[in-house]
Amino acid sequence: MESFFQAVSTIAAKAQPIMGYSSLGVVSEITGMTCTVERDGLPPLFDVRLNAIDQSFDDMFLIIPVIGSQVLCLVVENQKAETAIVKYTEVEKVIITIGGARFEMSAGKFDFKNDQSDLKKILTETLDQLKDAIITTPSGPGQFSDPNKLQFEKLKSDTEKLFK
Structure with missing residues (x-):
């Protein structure tokens, strides 16, 4: 068992932490699965992901912020191209799709559907x-x-x- 702990300790010592920082800004535009975030005194962030992965999936949880709302963005490994929203002050729409079922909430109304109902x-x-x-x-x-x-x-x- 001691050799197991030594192996884990060796691997952990070689692991590189993911460096990044967060940035607060205001959503100025939404395009598909990304948005533009204007920051006070800093250049804007373009193509900020609404989800961690910039793809459309059959099963997903998508939060779309209100244009003009404040968001907290996470910039991964100091690469502005690897930026995603992690907190929202105002939400315009939430969409959840799982196994062909879809739930959408926006403008104070709901939508519950699947492929048959x-x-x-x-x-x-x-x-x-x-x-x-x-x-x-x-x-x-x-x-x-x-x-x-x-x-x-x-x-x-x-x-x-x-x-x-």
Whole structure:
């Protein structure tokens, strides 16, 4: 076991730390998966990554800052080309995609979908069906009362306010 600890100690002694620094600035432009960050008294940072890796993935968590908001950027190994946002003061949009499912939140509304379903569509169509439903009763066909139908319309309106 002692030889294991010696091997780990030898490898750790040879490891080079990743040098870098952080820089505070204001987002001035967003283009795709990157942005430009203006810094007070310093040159702007161009092509700052919104994610650590500058690629689009099927499964991802993406935060898009508000233009004009302050962000904290991490510059890896003192290479301005290796810069990513690590903290945000204001967020415009959050997108999460996992296994074909997508969640998006922006402008105070939500969007929940996958390849086969859309939650807003399911809820609004269900409320429409209830409003127009024919109910079988012992004395013949019936419908929901007018107050019930008004409540279904209110629920549908509230659903549309919540979802994109």
